[in-house]
Amino acid sequence: MFVNKSRFSFKLVAVNSFGYTSKITTVLLGVLLNLSVSSVNAEQVISLNDAIEKAQNNDPWFHGNKLKQSAIQLKSIAAGTLPDPQVSLSLLNTPTDTWDLDQEAMTQLKVGVSQMFPRGDSLAIKQSKLKVESHKFPLLREDRKAKLKAQVSQLWLDAYLAQKTIELINNDKGLFEQMADVVKASYSTGVGKTRQQDVIRAQLELIQLEDRLSVQYQKFESSISQLNEWLYSYDESDSNYAINFDEQTATFKVSNTLPVIRLNNAALLKELPFSRNNLAQALVNHPSLLVINLSQQAAKKDVDLANQQYKPQWGVNASYAYRDDMPSGINRADLFSVGVTFDVPLFTENRQDKEVAASIAQSEAIKTDKLLLTKMMISNIEKEVRQLKRLSERQALYSTQLITQTHEQAEAALSAYTNDDGDFSEVVRARITELNTKISALNIDIDALKTVTRINYFFTQSDIASETVNNSTSGE
Numbered sequence: 001m002f003v004n005k006s007r008f009s010f011k012l013v014a015v016n017s018f019g020y021t022s023k024i025t026t027v028l029l030g031v032l033l034n035l036s037v038s039s040v041n042a043e044q045v046i047s048l049n050d051a052i053e054k055a056q057n058n059d060p061w062f063h064g065n066k067l068k069q070s071a072i073q074l075k076s077i078a079a080g081t082l083p084d085p086q087v088s089l090s091l092l093n094t095p096t097d098t099w100d101l102d103q104e105a106m107t108q109l110k111v112g113v114s115q116m117f118p119r120g121d122s123l124a125i126k127q128s129k130l131k132v133e134s135h136k137f138p139l140l141r142e143d144r145k146a147k148l149k150a151q152v153s154q155l156w157l158d159a160y161l162a163q164k165t166i167e168l169i170n171n172d173k174g175l176f177e178q179m180a181d182v183v184k185a186s187y188s189t190g191v192g193k194t195r196q197q198d199v200i201r202a203q204l205e206l207i208q209l210e211d212r213l214s215v216q217y218q219k220f221e222s223s224i225s226q227l228n229e230w231l232y233s234y235d236e237s238d239s240n241y242a243i244n245f246d247e248q249t250a251t252f253k254v255s256n257t258l259p260v261i262r263l264n265n266a267a268l269l270k271e272l273p274f275s276r277n278n279l280a281q282a283l284v285n286h287p288s289l290l291v292i293n294l295s296q297q298a299a300k301k302d303v304d305l306a307n308q309q310y311k312p313q314w315g316v317n318a319s320y321a322y323r324d325d326m327p328s329g330i331n332r333a334d335l336f337s338v339g340v341t342f343d344v345p346l347f348t349e350n351r352q353d354k355e356v357a358a359s360i361a362q363s364e365a366i367k368t369d370k371l372l373l374t375k376m377m378i379s380n381i382e383k384e385v386r387q388l389k390r391l392s393e394r395q396a397l398y399s400t401q402l403i404t405q406t407h408e409q410a411e412a413a414l415s416a417y418t419n420d421d422g423d424f425s426e427v428v429r430a431r432i433t434e435l436n437t438k439i440s441a442l443n444i445d446i447d448a449l450k451t452v453t454r455i456n457y458f459f460t461q462s463d464i465a466s467e468t469v470n471n472s473t474s475g476e
Contacts, residue, residue: 044252045252045253045256051227052148055231056145056148058234060234060236061144062236063234063236065144069134072130072133073130076127076131077127079126080123085115086115088111090108090109090111092107092109092110093106095107102325105323107323108321108335109322110321111320111321113318113319115316116313116314117313118308119308125308132297133294133298136291139291139462139464140287142460142462142464143288143460146287146460150453152230153449153450154450155226155227158446161442162216162219163220163256166216168435168438168439169209169439172435176431177206202428205432224251263452263455264455265282268282269455280378282459285461286459289370295366296363296366296367302362303360306352306355306356307356309345309355310345312342313342316338316340317337319337320336320337321334377458381455387451388455395448398444402441403441406430407434409434410427410434414427
């Protein structure tokens with residue numbers, strides 16, 4: 001870009017004539033050598049979709065969630081089963097003077113069995129509640145997938161921003177290095193009106209660019225390290241649940257092309273202010289809200305269970321008592337007993353009534369949890385949509401005016417300087433402004449995409465919503 005200017009071309013020729021060709025040639029050869037080495041040692045490149053897919057397919061959390069669901073389902077089977085019967089074995093009325101079993105008619109060897117029956121429909125209600133609880137886990141997996149998509153997208157876009165910023169700075173760094181060489185040679189030969197402060201300014205800008213590069217490399221490496229957390233391969237069939245942490249590449253790059261991320265429910269959010277009632281309706285099938293619905297249904301089962309405490313608990317017992325013959329040899333009849341036991345819930349004011357009231361209060365409290373979450377989601381969507389609108393305005397401003405004008409300003413400053421009609425500081429300032437404008441435009445693009453990913457999370461729709469609700473409300 002600089003060499004195309006006539007005055008600047010003359011200055012480069014002057015530099016060559018005073019023996020600075022070797023330095024420029026060395027720099028160019030170094031750049032070419034670095035490019036060659038980079039092409040040979042090409043790093044792994046991962047796209048946004050690949051990162052999301054790998055994170056969702058290799059998250060051990062999903063396997064743990066399935067195991068927890070299986071545990072709840074097995075518990076529901078156990079909860080619907082009667083308690084085990086109790087067996088008793090007794091030796092009754094044994095005389096202590098002789099310990100003879102045939103001395104007294106009352107001496108018996110007794111075997112008994114008893115079975116308790118829970119109150120009312122307690123078993124069925126407990127089983128139904130656990131089945132409702134088990135329906136939460138697929139919804140939690142859907143919510144986890146949506147959150148992973150949003151989180152990995154944020155990290156990937158952070159890495160892309162740093163990687164692209166490094167590229168922009170490196171592009172301008174080469175130009176600043178050429179400018180520094182030319183200014184240094186011009187000052188040493190007395191060609192033009194180059195001053196010592198121009199030389200110092202050129203060197204200072206190069207140092208500042210190096211610092212900016214270090215900052216961006218730091219951000220890039222930090223984002224890659226955080227992104228790496230979600231990219232480990234995980235095999236849930238491995239009984240040890242082990243991960244080979246060295247298998248995952250520690251350093252890699254992200255794709256050099258910015259992905260297209262479309263906004264869900266764009267029609268609903270097109271006009272501001274939009275209807276919050278319509279927005280709340282669009283959120284009803286979000287997995288996290290459906291989980292609260294199931295929690296409320298489970299709480300209603302607790303109310304039903306508490307109402308069963310007003311019913312008596314029944315028990316049946318039976319026993320057989322063996323008696324030895326009399327000392328004279330006369331046979332004694334064995335004995336059989338059967339009985340029924342039950343409790344009578346008479347004093348319910350401080351126990352059953354309070355347990356029912358507590359269960360009702362807990363069920364009503366869950367309704368407020370759903371309301372609070374819905375309010376939070378609507379508020380966040382409004383905030384993100386307003387931010388996205390402002391970012392879109394800034395994108396238009398940068399693409400139609402700022403980038404073009406800063407480039408023209410940089411070209412004009414260079415043209416004036418090459419014709420000995422401008423100041424070198426102005427050239428540097430214009431180039432830095434152009435670089436900053438490009439980086440700002442890139443930041444706006446990334447912020448817009450990150451905002452879209454956050455909005456899209458809130459509009460996640462469950463694929464199993466209707467099935468879950470129907471199964472849960474039918475009482476299984």
